[in-house]
Amino acid sequence: MTSDAPATDNRPFAIRTYAPAQLREALRRMYLIRRFEEGAEDSYMRGLIHGTMHLSIGQEASAMATCMELTDADKITSTHRGHGHCIAKGADVGRMFAEFFGKETGYCHGRGGSMHIADVRTGNLGANGIVGGGLPIAVGAALTAKRLGRDDVTVCFFGDGANNEGAFHEALNMASVWKLPVIFVCENNGYGMSTAVTRSTAVRHIADRASAYSMPGITVDGNDFSAVAEAVHAAIVRARAGDGPSLVENVTYRWRGHSKSDRNRYRTKEEIEEWMTRDPIARFRSELIAHGILDEAAADAVAAEAMAEVEAGIAFAKSSPAPAIGDVTRYVYAEN
Amino acid sequence: MNAMTETGLRVLSYSEAIREAMAIAMENDPTVILMGEDIGVYGGAFQVTLDLVDRFGPDRVMDTPISELGGAGVAVGAALTGLKPIYEFQFSDFAMLAMEQIVNQAAKLRYMLGGEASVPVVFRLPAGSGTGAAAQHSQSIEAWFGHVPGLKVLQPATPEDAKGMLLSALADPDPVMIFEHKLLYKMKGHVPEGSYLTPIGKALVRRSGTDLTIVAGSIMVHRALEAAERLAAEGISAEVIDLRSIRPIDAETILASVRKTGRLMVVYEGVKAFGVGAEISAMVAESDAFDHLDAPILRLGAADAPVPYNPDLERAAVPQVETIEAAARRLARREV
CATH class of the missing domain: 3.40.50.920 (Rossmann fold)
Structure with a gap:
């Protein structure tokens, strides 16, 4: 971060806070998330990936802006819609594709797939197939940091659906009682599978839940990179200072269905198209260009870099070996 | 506390033996913590943790809220990131509130992540009938967990084994559940001094x-x-x-x-x-x-x-x- 911004600077938070190289890298990773998921979707259609997957296309600003100030020592817990978090935290898309293709070179050696993708070395403790499953785990990771006297923080991503799980309430309460360095980041994309938040949740904003647990709660436009980055920044500062947890709600939208089985019967084409006009990547790109961080050609080059990385990743995955069938029970327990 | 048998061997009760194991582990390893409901000044529902909070302080002998799912999940997250938590369920029956974290998370994380993660958590579970506590406080559900790859499930029958198995469980990199029979807590028997390991999986x-x-x-x-x-x-x-x-x-x-x-x-x-x-x-x-x-x-x-x-x-x-x-x-x- 640069700290030489003038006091009267009224440019967006990200522009006045981060160095141009950081902003360029953030844009690159957002393109990488988009192209990765498009590549995964295409590979799925071609039968190269089995099972299912949950795409976060349209939510890239939430993932990237939240991870902007995290180091490898900082942890995240992710969700079933976790590809973006993984890439934002620094994962290699080749190893991610390899995992999706069920290959031994994948992050989980082909045992986890999309729903359990993790990269422990970059602090990503993993996606989760259980809604709300990561919430208590994130609190545990924050407990470790506090107990060992480290100043790293844990970001706990969860969706709007998880806010009605008991684990959410138990986790927020304990994090607050013990003043743990955890940032609860709700990605509210409007629907828990097909059920609208307005039909499932008694409070207007999920951030309103924070007051029940005596922590700050803020609702921001999750498609506005700077708004997310600023809210998460304040929460990280608070956590690192030992003042405890915060709840940040990023209001966003998934362009694709819940999973591959979704027929979109619970929302209108008009609603989806309206949200597509609020593309977080196009918006961030325009902001960077407007503030002179990049020009159109440089932004195009960033997008092309991401595309090339995705193509190389798919090639790596395709050429990687599958796990040995005889290893089906390997990794159940530690190997001596 | 240090009664001797006629043969001169040191005698402890089953609960004293468990407590001694926890104390030894906490003295030898600063990452060992205890978590559970009323395990601090109250000493635990069965007085197993008795005075440990006086010796090791409330940061390492943590009273949790009545939140079994969250509490077990915090223990899982802490184990995943470098601590060795011993989580006491007040009654084994209450583990049903935490099945998600025990079965979906703790037991499967190593496998789902292809061997890249380890969850060295120990769950202690007072079990069994004979206390007049009726249907929700007297069950013997250990076999349920025998069905779950990734867990280790122990049932010590003597004070000597209760101590040695707990020390073995703490040395084990995978999640271990120890079912302690409530009627055995007062049973006395020879318990060797110091640290020793009772092999896991050996009848x-x-x-x-x-x-x-x-x-x-x-x-x-x-x-x-x-x-x-x-x-x-x-x-x-x-x-x-x-x-x-x-x-x-x-x-x-x-x-x-x-x-x-x-x-x-x-x-x-x-x-x-x-x-x-x-x-x-x-x-x-x-x-x-x-x-x-x-x-x-x-x-x-x-x-x-x-x-x-x-x-x-x-x-x-x-x-x-x-x-x-x-x-x-x-x-x-x-x-x-």
Whole structure:
């Protein structure tokens, strides 16, 4: 971060806070998330990936802006819609594709797939197939940091659906009682599978839940990179200072269905198209260009870099070996 | 506390032995913490943690809110990131509130992440009937967890094993569940000083015999030993095997005994159907030991009912010395 911004600077938070190289890298990773998921979707259609997957296309600003100030020592817990978090935290898309293709070179050696993708070395403790499953785990990771006297923080991503799980309430309460360095980041994309938040949740904003647990709660436009980055920044500062947890709600939208089985019967084409006009990547790109961080050609080059990385990743995955069938029970327990 | 037997060996109660193991572990390893409901100044519902909060402080002997799902999940997250938590369920029955974190998370994380993660958490679970606490505080559900790859499930029957198994569980990189029988907490026996490890997955022949094999776990070991003693007066020689661990299970010791005696009875406190007895019976039936059987296999488990309140009903619901003795006699005389 640069700290030489003038006091009267009224440019967006990200522009006045981060160095141009950081902003360029953030844009690159957002393109990488988009192209990765498009590549995964295409590979799925071609039968190269089995099972299912949950795409976060349209939510890239939430993932990237939240991870902007995290180091490898900082942890995240992710969700079933976790590809973006993984890439934002620094994962290699080749190893991610390899995992999706069920290959031994994948992050989980082909045992986890999309729903359990993790990269422990970059602090990503993993996606989760259980809604709300990561919430208590994130609190545990924050407990470790506090107990060992480290100043790293844990970001706990969860969706709007998880806010009605008991684990959410138990986790927020304990994090607050013990003043743990955890940032609860709700990605509210409007629907828990097909059920609208307005039909499932008694409070207007999920951030309103924070007051029940005596922590700050803020609702921001999750498609506005700077708004997310600023809210998460304040929460990280608070956590690192030992003042405890915060709840940040990023209001966003998934362009694709819940999973591959979704027929979109619970929302209108008009609603989806309206949200597509609020593309977080196009918006961030325009902001960077407007503030002179990049020009159109440089932004195009960033997008092309991401595309090339995705193509190389798919090639790596395709050429990687599958796990040995005889290893089906390997990794159940530690190997001596 | 440091009573001696006539032979000069040091004697501790089962709960003192567990407490000593926890104290040794906490002294030797700063990453070991205790978590649970009312385990601090209250000393735990069964006084197992007694004065540990005075010795190690509330940061390492943590009273949790009444949030079993969240609490177990915090322990899982802490274990995943570098601590070694011992989480005490106040009653094993309450583990049902935390099944998600135990079964979906703790047990599977290593596998889902392809061996890239480790969850060295220990769950302590006071179990069993005989206290008049009725259906929701008296169950024996250890077999449920025997069905879950990734977990280790122990049932110490003596103070010596209670200490050694807890120290082994802490040294183990995978999640371990220790079912402690509530009626054994006050039982006294020889406990070696200092640190020692009781091997996980190794059964123990507590009494040698030639006419039949009785495999039992936890408090049933003592009942089986008493029944064997009574039968010896009639000239019936029963071998009693203390199972100690139901996952992993020690097939070798059991099969060797059945090959020798030709008769098998399994005694356990869980409901008879789909229990430990079914697993062991099938294991024998699937092995060469089957050819050595001279009589059908007998299972003695709990009645097909919740644990009742009335003391006579409660007693009748689970195997007692008399029922074990009678069944063993029938088996030895081939009256089954």
